[in-house]
Every structure is written in structure tokens, then in C-alpha cells.
Amino acid sequence: MASLAPTFGRGAMTNHWVDIKNADLVLIMGGNAAEAHPCGFKWVIEAKKTRSAKLVVVDPRFTRSAAVADFYAPIRVGSDIAFLSGVINYLLTNDKINHEYVQAYTNAGYLINTGYTFNEGMFSGYDEAKRSYDNTTWKYQMDEATGFAKIDYSMQDPQCVLQLMKQHFAPYTPEVVSKVTGTPQKDYEKILEMMGECAKPNKVMTILYALGWTQHSVGSQNIRTMALIQLLLGNIGMAGGGINALRGHANVQGITDMCLIGASLPGYLANPTDKEATLAQFIEAKTPKLLQAGQMNYWSNYSKFFVSHLKSMYGPNATAENQFGYDWMPKIDGAQDVLALFERMHQGKLTGFFCQGFNPLASVPHAAKLGQALAKLKYLVVMDPLTTETSEFWKAHGEYHDVKPEEVQTEVFRLPANLFAEQEGSFTNSGRVIQWRWSGADAPGETKGDAEIMAALFLKLRDMYADGQGANSEPLKKLHWPYRIPNKPSPEELAKEVSGVALADVLDLKDPTKVLAKAGEQLAGFAQLRDDGSTSCGNWIYSGSWSQVGNLMARRDNSDPSGLGQTLNWGFAWPANRRILYNRASCDANGKPWDAKRTVIKWVGDKWTGNDIPDIRPDAPPAEVSPFIMNPEGVARLFAFAGMKEGPLPVHYEPFESPLAENPMFPSNAKAKNNPAARVFPGDQENFGTADAYPFVATTYRLVEHFHFWTKHSWLNAVTQPEQFVEIGEELAKSKGIAHGDKVRVSSKRGKIEAVAVVTKRIPTLQVNGKPTHTVGIPIHWGFKGVTRPGYLTNVLTPYVGDANVQTPEFKAFLVNIEKV
Amino acid sequence: MTAQMTRRQFFKVTAGGVASVGLGALGLSPEQVQAATRPFKLERTTEARNICPYCSVSCGVLMYSIGDKAKNVKAEIIHIEGDPDNPVNRGTLCPKGAGLLDMIHSPNRLKYPEVREAGTSEWKRISWDEAITRIATHMRADRDANFQAKNADGVTVNRWQSAGFLASSAASNEAGYLTNKVLRGLGMTAIDTQARI
Numbered sequence A: 001m002a003s004l005a006p007t008f009g010r011g012a013m014t015n016h017w018v019d020i021k022n023a024d025l026v027l028i029m030g031g032n033a034a035e036a037h038p039c040g041f042k043w044v045i046e047a048k049k050t051r052s053a054k055l056v057v058v059d060p061r062f063t064r065s066a067a068v069a070d071f072y073a074p075i076r077v078g079s080d081i082a083f084l085s086g087v088i089n090y091l092l093t094n095d096k097i098n099h100e101y102v103q104a105y106t107n108a109g110y111l112i113n114t115g116y117t118f119n120e121g122m123f124s125g126y127d128e129a130k131r132s133y134d135n136t137t138w139k140y141q142m143d144e145a146t147g148f149a150k151i152d153y154s155m156q157d158p159q160c161v162l163q164l165m166k167q168h169f170a171p172y173t174p175e176v177v178s179k180v181t182g183t184p185q186k187d188y189e190k191i192l193e194m195m196g197e198c199a200k201p202n203k204v205m206t207i208l209y210a211l212g213w214t215q216h217s218v219g220s221q222n223i224r225t226m227a228l229i230q231l232l233l234g235n236i237g238m239a240g241g242g243i244n245a246l247r248g249h250a251n252v253q254g255i256t257d258m259c260l261i262g263a264s265l266p267g268y269l270a271n272p273t274d275k276e277a278t279l280a281q282f283i284e285a286k287t288p289k290l291l292q293a294g295q296m297n298y299w300s301n302y303s304k305f306f307v308s309h310l311k312s313m314y315g316p317n318a319t320a321e322n323q324f325g326y327d328w329m330p331k332i333d334g335a336q337d338v339l340a341l342f343e344r345m346h347q348g349k350l351t352g353f354f355c356q357g358f359n360p361l362a363s364v365p366h367a368a369k370l371g372q373a374l375a376k377l378k379y380l381v382v383m384d385p386l387t388t389e390t391s392e393f394w395k396a397h398g399e400y401h402d403v404k405p406e407e408v409q410t411e412v413f414r415l416p417a418n419l420f421a422e423q424e425g426s427f428t429n430s431g432r433v434i435q436w437r438w439s440g441a442d443a444p445g446e447t448k449g450d451a452e453i454m455a456a457l458f459l460k461l462r463d464m465y466a467d468g469q470g471a472n473s474e475p476l477k478k479l480h481w482p483y484r485i486p487n488k489p490s491p492e493e494l495a496k497e498v499s500g501v502a503l504a505d506v507l508d509l510k511d512p513t514k515v516l517a518k519a520g521e522q523l524a525g526f527a528q529l530r531d532d533g534s535t536s537c538g539n540w541i542y543s544g545s546w547s548q549v550g551n552l553m554a555r556r557d558n559s560d561p562s563g564l565g566q567t568l569n570w571g572f573a574w575p576a577n578r579r580i581l582y583n584r585a586s587c588d589a590n591g592k593p594w595d596a597k598r599t600v601i602k603w604v605g606d607k608w609t610g611n612d613i614p615d616i617r618p619d620a621p622p623a624e625v626s627p628f629i630m631n632p633e634g635v636a637r638l639f640a641f642a643g644m645k646e647g648p649l650p651v652h653y654e655p656f657e658s659p660l661a662e663n664p665m666f667p668s669n670a671k672a673k674n675n676p677a678a679r680v681f682p683g684d685q686e687n688f689g690t691a692d693a694y695p696f697v698a699t700t701y702r703l704v705e706h707f708h709f710w711t712k713h714s715w716l717n718a719v720t721q722p723e724q725f726v727e728i729g730e731e732l733a734k735s736k737g738i739a740h741g742d743k744v745r746v747s748s749k750r751g752k753i754e755a756v757a758v759v760t761k762r763i764p765t766l767q768v769n770g771k772p773t774h775t776v777g778i779p780i781h782w783g784f785k786g787v788t789r790p791g792y793l794t795n796v797l798t799p800y801v802g803d804a805n806v807q808t809p810e811f812k813a814f815l816v817n818i819e820k821v
Numbered sequence B: 001m002t003a004q005m006t007r008r009q010f011f012k013v014t015a016g017g018v019a020s021v022g023l024g025a026l027g028l029s030p031e032q033v034q035a036a037t038r039p040f041k042l043e044r045t046t047e048a049r050n051i052c053p054y055c056s057v058s059c060g061v062l063m064y065s066i067g068d069k070a071k072n073v074k075a076e077i078i079h080i081e082g083d084p085d086n087p088v089n090r091g092t093l094c095p096k097g098a099g100l101l102d103m104i105h106s107p108n109r110l111k112y113p114e115v116r117e118a119g120t121s122e123w124k125r126i127s128w129d130e131a132i133t134r135i136a137t138h139m140r141a142d143r144d145a146n147f148q149a150k151n152a153d154g155v156t157v158n159r160w161q162s163a164g165f166l167a168s169s170a171a172s173n174e175a176g177y178l179t180n181k182v183l184r185g186l187g188m189t190a191i192d193t194q195a196r197i
């Protein structure tokens, strides 16, 4: 989500599942919702049926989503930015943009520093040795008199964002795009036209994407390119619009919100680093300065969110005198993503490792490297309901996993965890709706819940440290542990702690005679958080999910008076039960809905009201306060002056394993072949294959019958899709003498798998840069554990490189060879 | 319901091919099916509402269990179906979710703590107490050896970088929150989740 936050201010799916039915045009690209999110995809069909919406699918394969599309076009894996940049070029040159929206709600008119340049695929400020950019020249020009950013509302100044974009995207003509992507030009032009239609204020497009966009070395920029299109068309904030990231796992949104990520703390607060020695320095560094007069700049409340979080961590031990326990919070040093962790493990720098419901041997690239890394650990702890491959990385499983146990000195513990059906607590769906779940059964054997296991480990360590010996134990002794049964914190207790409680009376800031919440009461929402230690809140964006009224996540009133599918009394959506983010942008500058039939909110003279919780201060006059309240300029960023490692505007770079010798957009600059800011560890560069030995483009994907590496343990799913296969097109099959049903070997520079060949018309051969390009499709669901037939982990093939911003591995575009066995 | 087919088999068949096999193709009308089954099988069950743990559509499910929650009686789920009240899935489940019951009863579920000692080739069952004690002993030794209270510039950093943790995206928000609290409380920073994969 590192692309959405630098653009809009928040990194999450903007709309929600049911809202898809309000769209006029649905684009599915970088995903295959019909197979991966079937019951959500139903709302696409609803849009087609009830409002004659059109569905466009762009994918290297003719997928099950494509099978019900109004229009399908093929594309080469890893060329999405070129495809979408051509759309931007088309919208700008043919004036298919919502002018009023672009002018008032985006930074199109903002003037950029004159030092900013873009030449031969590289932006100004590149440091080749560090493979990173200094973004000083990407900033706004500032007006010294007012202290705010300079704007040319006519959007004519050559340094304004709109003009810079026109220049930047001009090379992506339909001919060039077709050459780079392999999408036939006439198909492409048809899609351009369909999208261009949505510039009309009452025509709305939505986009559904998933890992097909994120799992690239340019993943974040794939999404940003689409975000730019949606802004130019004026589709962000609209019912039936937005940019909809279909998350993978059931609660991946919730666990991301809880920020089980080294670099962040719950609610997307930053984890302090060595640069911020004190709480005051940290708050100063993280609180954005206002960039435009009168804007909300909601992150200006940073200190309230952060101090309330520290209070939830350290309780009464956190006081103003000790900076609310700031020093106890570990400071991070360097990258903490899974690729960085396994790299450090591979270098022998980790002693212990924990996998909680996570099977990295199956789901992280380059399985051979992972196996070597795990063998260097002293101890590995796996907490899982199932027998994962990771837990048996040391065990020989024939041709599928060839190791010698006696050579692996890692001590491995396997702790049985319970499954969804045996747990109570909340899950957050892709559309940010938090729903409560109730347990229906006892877990088998001696199984325990994840929270109980964590509590057991923590309490044991705290006991051990009672001896006062060893490393600093103060932080863990000060941790607030108020649970009634200490070794079994209940979901209710935890949910209330996450939502937030008043520790002293919380007073109205405008009228201190009014008490908003009495000491001991649950808070109504994040507007009541304070930075003086009088409130505690585990995760500010979940604030109000368990208010004084009760557990709002457990609400089950599915009434929908607006007919838009908002169901405001079903569960609780973060933030503040808002269902459509940036919904203020669904109205024009006067507060009138762009499309009255799809009114999300509207201005009624003195306040905002309507069918959603307004994403703006309820009394903010429309002409004065802009809709993107999380950005300090109040508008969305077409040009991201910060937050994107490889540049403020998207650029097409080839995947790290590409069938082409150079980047066809910048053939004379070898440095711009791949993402210049992506991180490559020493040793991994040599493990990238080239097209002479591995001539075919490969991509991994999921099937409707299986979920990742879990359902191979479930009989019904195993019966419906029992055996590993790979898909290839007819032309490739013919040239390699492979028939449908043959056993084939697929190899990359890093390893090989063997599987049954499915020869299909669904994978077309594409003409890329004048050459035929074949694609090998590899479903991921098999492994050496499960009730399916044993198979190979697909990730023995995949390359060890990730997106420059969030390090999502490049699973979707790499090179292989294929032979009949 | 015909004598040849139980409700459960019926679900299996239809779920396996939701897209291609209609009820008519099985020679059944939905009315017959609904009218004949529920009173028999689900009458003595307890209903609980939960959510499919697979994809992020997060379909609502109704789970039916037997066992009256009396002491020493284990509740067991015998049937799962889509929750018709849930505004997103409106009672539907996809082929992944249709197999949930088999996931719960998978033969590959772990039931007891186990250890694989260094260099050996088998699992050994151990008690929770032994597991937690041994793991915590490893953690403490590692933390004591590698904890950094201050960096070279004298800034308090209080971190323990030599142990890593991958957190589950199938855990509840509450379990995730507590996991985070414990990890940062111990000073761990090498933390990641499935958001990327």
C-alpha cells in the first residue's frame, strides 16, 4: 500500500466490496477476482446486470474473470506501467479529464522545483552507488511570503505538475505501448476509449487489482499509475469508483493495520529510529507541516495517536516525566522486511526465528536460499494449525525436498495453534470493515490460540528476568499487562484496549467545561485522543470500534436505506466507520454531488451529511477545505514529491528477469533497464537468469479451488484440484513437442519443478518488441505436505528481489525454460 | 433429498463446481433440498457466526456444532454454510470456502507441541510446559547475548535484532495486537507479515 499513502494520504482499499455494484466500468488488471475473490466478484456481475456496467480484463492469461468480461486484452507480464502510462498520455492529449476535479482536488497546478529533471529513464538526484535518490529537487516551490506551496490554477506554467506529466507520459503512444506490452494496438485503443468515457462526472470506473500488480520490482508504481488515472478521471471518492486493492489473506488488512511490520507501529505510526533520540524529536520529525492554508492536515494530530499508543503499551508506567516510556520502545535499524530478514539469516546473523501461521519456505522466493538460511538458526519456532513445509525444512521429502536431516543442527519447535472456527475476535476485510467472529468449537488436542501462546512466552520470560540478571529487562517489566487471566488475555479485553479508553476525564478542546468522556469510559473515536497521557489507545485508526455503546464490530444490522450498499450499521469500518474513503471528493467544489443518483455525502448549507461518514470535518465549508485531509496540502498527489523511492512519477522498467535485452523505452541507458532504486543483495544478482538460457516469461498465480498453501490440507479442495500443473500456450507446446498431459520440467536459474502440462488457448503468444514472446503459467498451491498429491514449491523458481518501496517479491515476472521430461 | 445423496454430499458436489453444475443438472430442485434436510441434521446443533479465513472478501459463515458445551464435552462442527445476512457474501461461499469443514477436520492438523532435536530426523511430542520453557530459555540466552541498549552514539535503542518473527494474517486483530505488544515489549524489531505475499 506504499503507493496509495504517498498519493492520497492513506494506504488502503478506498471503497468496499458491495460498492463495486455502483460502477459503470470495472477494470480488472493485476488480479483475477473471479478466481481469487469469487464472492466479492459477484458484485461485478451485479453491476453488469443492474446498471449495464462493462467489465474490462487485462491479463497475460484469458482468466475466469476474462471469461465473463465485455472486453479482454492480453498483456506481457511486467509491462503494466507502460500500458497505464499510455492511458495517461491518451487522457491528457485528448482532454479526457475531469477538469474541475483535477484542478481543485489534485496537485496538478502545483509548481515543482526547477532543479527537477527526467532524462533517459532517470530522475534528478540519483546516487548510483547507493541505488537511491535524493528527492530534494522533487519538492514544491514554496511561496516565501505565505510559507505555502505555489500553485498555478490555470495549470499552464511549464513547471506545474500537469505540464510535467504531459511531457513525462508523451512517449507512451499506442504504437509504443503495443510494442512494449504485446497488447494488440486495436485492443488497446478500444480500452483507451472506454476509460476516457469515465472522465464525465456521472461515469465512474473502478479498478480491482491484487498481487498481479504488487508482486513486481515496480509494484508500488504499478498501483500509483492507476491512482493517477483515477484522479484524472475524477473517480476517487465516488461510489462505484476508487482504487481497490483486493488483499490476499482474510485478515491481512487487519494485521497490516496492527502493523506487524518492523518499520511501523499500529495504525501506521512510524517505529522510532536512531535518528529520533527523544519523544519530542520523534514527534517533530513525524508531524507534517501545513502546505496550504486552511487544510486539515490530519496527521498534525500525530502526537495524540502516538502517546495514546505508548499508554496502551506501558499503562501507568508511561508518564510525562519518562516521555511516556519512549525509551523502552525498540528503535529500528535498517530494513526489516521478510527478504531482508532471510538475507540476514542466510548470513548467519539470526539466532532464532518464529513463524506464526506463516509458511515462508512456500511463500518467500528462492526456496533453496531459504532452506540454507533456516539451517543456520539455533532455534526455529513454528506456531500453526497445520503441518507446514517450513516446520519440516530439515526433513527429506524425496525429489520434492532433498535434504539430510543429520546436517541440519536447528532445534525446531512446533506449537499447535487453533483455527478460525475455534477463535473469537475480529477480522478486517479488504474493504476495511471489521467484523466480529464467534467460536463454534473446541480445538483438537492441546491446541492453543495465538494470543495465549504469545502470553505464555511473555510471562515465562518476565518470570525468568525476575532474577535481575542479563540484558536490560526494564522494557518488558514495564509492559502493561492488565488482563484478568494473565495467561489468557480475552478478545474483549484486547479489543477494548485497541479501541481506546479515557484514563482521566477527556474535555472538549473548544469548550473545556464539557466532558466528552469520563475517566474509565471507552472513547467514541480518535477525535477524543490526547497527548497528555489522559487517553490510551492501542491503534488509533480502530478507535471507536468498541465505544461506550459497546462492540460496534459485532453489529449485524444489514439495512441499506441508500441502496448503495453502505450498510453503516454492519460491523465497523475504519476510520470512524467511514465506508468510502475521500468521499468529500464525490462532490464538486460547492459540495454538490457529481452524480446525485450516487450521493455519498453532500453539503447542506452548514454541514456535510448523506449516506456515509463524511471524510472531512462535518462543518468544513466546501470552498475552503480540500478533500484529502491526510495530506498537508489537502489535495491528492499526482506528483509524489516524497514517499516513492524510484521517483515522483511512474516509469516503465523491465522486470529483473526480462526477455528483452534492454528497456525499450530507454534502449540506450542500461542503468534504466530495471528499477534503479530496487534493492539487490550481493549474490542475488548472479542468481538472475537471462533470456538465452531461460527464454520464456513465467508468472505465478492462484486457482479458484485453493487458497495459498492451506487448502492442500483439506480433502474437498484436494479432490477438486489434486495435482500440480503448469499452463502453456499452443504455439510454445508445439515448438517444444509438449502435448496436453505430458510431464514437463520447468527450470529457472535457481531451481526446477516437474508438473503436468496443460496446453491451452488461454495463454496467447504475444509480439513484444518485434519478437514472439511465450508465457509459462505456474499455479502455486502445491508442496510436500498436504492431502493433495505431493508437488514442488513454486518458489524454488522465483527470484530474490522485491519492490523498491515495500519489498514485495517479484513473483509475477521471471524467466524459465521448459522441457518435456 | 434423494436417498442416494446426503446434504453434505450434495454440498460437496455443488461446491466443487459452482460455476458449471447447476442444481437442475443434479436432478434436484432447491425447494426439495431445503424442505427435507435442515430439521434432521441441524436441529440439535448450536450455531456460531464466523468468517471464512481464506481470502479478504471475508465471507460470513454459519457454523453448526454438536456438543452442548457441558464440561468434558468437546464441541465439534458438523456443518458450515454461508451467512445469508452478511451483506457481502449474502450466503454464498466459493469453492475454497465450501471446503472449510474439511479444513477444520484436516488430518494434518497439529494437536500437541513437538520438538525436532538438532540433527535428528523425527518429531517428538512434548508438553506445553516443556515447550514454552525451552523456547523461552533460548530466547533469553539470545536476548542476553545480543540485546543492544544504546547505539554507538549513546542513543537509547533497547533492541534485540537477532531473533525474527513472521506474524500471521490469519490471526484475529486482537491476537495480532497482542503479538505486536509482546514483540516490541521484548525489544524485537525483525518483524514482518504476509501483507507482501
Ligand code: SF4
Binding pocket: A036, A037, A038, A039, A040, A707, B052, B053, B054, B055, B056, B057, B058, B059, B089, B092, B093, B094, B095, B096, B097, B098
Ligand atoms: S468463501 Fe471464498 S470468496 Fe468467501 S472469503 Fe472464503 S475464499 Fe474468499
